Amino acid sequence: MKKITVNADTSYDILIEGGLLKQCGELISQAVKSKKCAIVTDDNVDGLYGDIVVKSLENSGFTVSKLVVPHGEESKSHRQLIALYNFLCENDITRTDFLIALGGGVVGDLTGFCAATYLRGIDYVQIPTTLLAQVDSSVGGKTAVNIDSGKNLVGAFKQPALVITDTDTLSTLSEEIYAEGMGEVVKYGMIRSLPLFEKLSEGSSRKYLDEIIAQCVGIKRNVVQNDEFDTGERMILNFGHTFAHAIEKAAGYGNVPHGKAVAMGMYMITSAAEKQGKVKKGTADRLKKCLEANSLPHEYKISRDDLYRLSIGDKKRTSDKIRVIICAEPGNCEIITLSLNEYRELINLV
Ligand code: MG
Numbered sequence: 001m002k003k004i005t006v007n008a009d010t011s012y013d014i015l016i017e018g019g020l021l022k023q024c025g026e027l028i029s030q031a032v033k034s035k036k037c038a039i040v041t042d043d044n045v046d047g048l049y050g051d052i053v054v055k056s057l058e059n060s061g062f063t064v065s066k067l068v069v070p071h072g073e074e075s076k077s078h079r080q081l082i083a084l085y086n087f088l089c090e091n092d093i094t095r096t097d098f099l100i101a102l103g104g105g106v107v108g109d110l111t112g113f114c115a116a117t118y119l120r121g122i123d124y125v126q127i128p129t130t131l132l133a134q135v136d137s138s139v140g141g142k143t144a145v146n147i148d149s150g151k152n153l154v155g156a157f158k159q160p161a162l163v164i165t166d167t168d169t170l171s172t173l174s175e176e177i178y179a180e181g182m183g184e185v186v187k188y189g190m191i192r193s194l195p196l197f198e199k200l201s202e203g204s205s206r207k208y209l210d211e212i213i214a215q216c217v218g219i220k221r222n223v224v225q226n227d228e229f230d231t232g233e234r235m236i237l238n239f240g241h242t243f244a245h246a247i248e249k250a251a252g253y254g255n256v257p258h259g260k261a262v263a264m265g266m267y268m269i270t271s272a273a274e275k276q277g278k279v280k281k282g283t284a285d286r287l288k289k290c291l292e293a294n295s296l297p298h299e300y301k302i303s304r305d306d307l308y309r310l311s312i313g314d315k316k317r318t319s320d321k322i323r324v325i326i327c328a329e330p331g332n333c334e335i336i337t338l339s340l341n342e343y344r345e346l347i348n349l350v
Pocket of ligand 1: 136184241258262
């Protein structure tokens, strides 16, 4: 079993290995004091893993209640959040008890934000079951729900008490959802690790899943430890995301999956910056080959006007400047600040 310890606001472990779900009761016993918890999961994941998790918890002496929400982004809503608060009250979950998020990013974000706010904050454990959640959303303590005005606009920083990553759960993911997670995985190679990038370029990631996930989580851990509350370095995790958010908006949310939009955003900004000489020659091509080897797209048809307009609303913008992340070569990234004119010039080269 691989164990990665995060020393943030609180310190906690991320455990990675195939088959961990069956041992989750025992593992959680070592990380939390209470013997009472509520599981939050969705209707897809519940059918696959709900019973395994409940059984393991009960065998370790836990009293367990479970709320199953519909799968999909719609469940990351304040309506679902209020339903969850009421469920916890009905099941007598007190300040010393804890929540378990069993599922992908939607369940993790909803449960995490609930844990941050219910009774002014209780513990929660993440059991991520998608690649995207395992390498990204379950690590780092960002939690949120969506409101009508936009995604993730109401949230909190709340680190989990433990993260249990059972890599066997990835075997039930469709190629489509798996490829989507690979978008963020390639991102980690680009921003921080040439060896990881080179390994991914071979296109046989499923063979080394535990290792790859541990490397991604290790990179994210290091970045989050340096900048837990997202005021500086943590921004590098947004490589490819400024364009990705514009692509997602242009396509209508949900039509281009996030990981694929990130793949396209990374290539588009790298190829434009390469034309300006900010990136080592040949880097965009290497990135394109790596994306292709992982069944990921690299380009999206969007007009430069739309790309500009839809991306300057991004969180990374201050009044007249925008910060973007550029990788001068795989494994090596920097944050650069551009005036809006310079940003427009960059986009004209996409
Ligand atoms: Mg992302």
